[in-house]
Amino acid sequence: MRRGRLRRTGEAAYGLLLLGRQVAMALLVLLVLVAGVWTSWGTAQHALLTKGKERGTFTVASCHGSWCTGPFTADPAKGDDRRSVRIDATVTDGKGQRIPVVLKPGTTEAVRTDLPGLLYSWAPLGGALLLASILLAGALRLHRAAWGLGLAGVGVLGAAFLGL
Numbered sequence: 001m002r003r004g005r006l007r008r009t010g011e012a013a014y015g016l017l018l019l020g021r022q023v024a025m026a027l028l029v030l031l032v033l034v035a036g037v038w039t040s041w042g043t044a045q046h047a048l049l050t051k052g053k054e055r056g057t058f059t060v061a062s063c064h065g066s067w068c069t070g071p072f073t074a075d076p077a078k079g080d081d082r083r084s085v086r087i088d089a090t091v092t093d094g095k096g097q098r099i100p101v102v103l104k105p106g107t108t109e110a111v112r113t114d115l116p117g118l119l120y121s122w123a124p125l126g127g128a129l130l131l132a133s134i135l136l137a138g139a140l141r142l143h144r145a146a147w148g149l150g151l152a153g154v155g156v157l158g159a160a161f162l163g164l
Contacts (some may be wrong), residue, residue, distance in 0.1 A: 004018050005137050012139065013068070021139075023141065025135060025139040025140050026140065028135060028139075029055075029121055029132045029135045029136055029140070032128050032131050032132045032135065033128055033129070033132050035128060036124050036125040036126075036127065036128020036129065036132075037125055039124040039128075040121060040122045040123070040124045040125040041109055043117065043121040044121035044122055046102050046104055046111040047102065047111050047113045047117050047118050047121050048118065049113065050102045050113060053079075053103065053105060054072075054074055054078060054079030054080070054100045054102065054103040055074070055075050055079065055100075055102050055103075055113070056072055056073050056074035056075050056078060056079060056081075056100075056101065056103075057072070057073045057075075057099065057100055057101070058070055058071075058073075058085055058087055058098070058099045058100075058101040058110050059071055059073070059096070059097070059098050059099075060092050060094060060095050060096060060097045060098075060099070061095065062095065063089050063092070063094065063095070064088070065089070066084045066088065066089050067087070067088065067089055068085070068086065068088075068089045068092050069084055069085065069086045069087075070085065070087075071083055071084070071085070072085040072101070072103065072110065077164045079103065079148050081137075082103075082108060084108065085101075085103065085108045085109070085110050086108060086109055086110065086152070087099070087109070087110040087111075087112065090120070091112045091116070091120055091164060093115075097113070099112055099117075100113050100114050100117075100118075101113055113164060116143075116160070116163035117121070118159045118164045119153070119156070119159045119160040119161050120162045120163065120164055121162045121164075122156055122160070123156065123157060124152075125156060126153045126154075126155075126156030126157035126160065127153065128153070129149045129151035129152050129153030129156065130149075130150055130151070130154065130157070131152060132153075133145075133146040133147070133148075133149035133150035134146070134150075136140065136149060137150075
């Protein structure tokens, strides 16, 4: 009789360990997705919510490393012209390109506001979706949900790649 009780206690403890693993992996998947949204929103908020911000056109004058610089011509009544503004080099094609941008408040950093810029700003979320799909499939055995997240991540990254 004692042996049966000990066995049931052991099985219950093992069940709790399995449940703990599932909860921990679900929290990890949630953390990865929240980090992807948080990282993307840092840039996407400026491209999406342009009301009250300086909008205009950026002309690429030179590129050095991961940044390109050039003059900023503000839209009428949307801000002041600037002689030197910088933008991430990955969203440009090179010298002479004219890009619609918005300036981050209080800085000279520009964010591209057209469709390729919007797609590029959500690229970190696409990577997070891919990583979360691997975690869902491997650790939680949720294969259909993993396929959905994975395809969404590939879609976001592919659209950003094709747009730029």
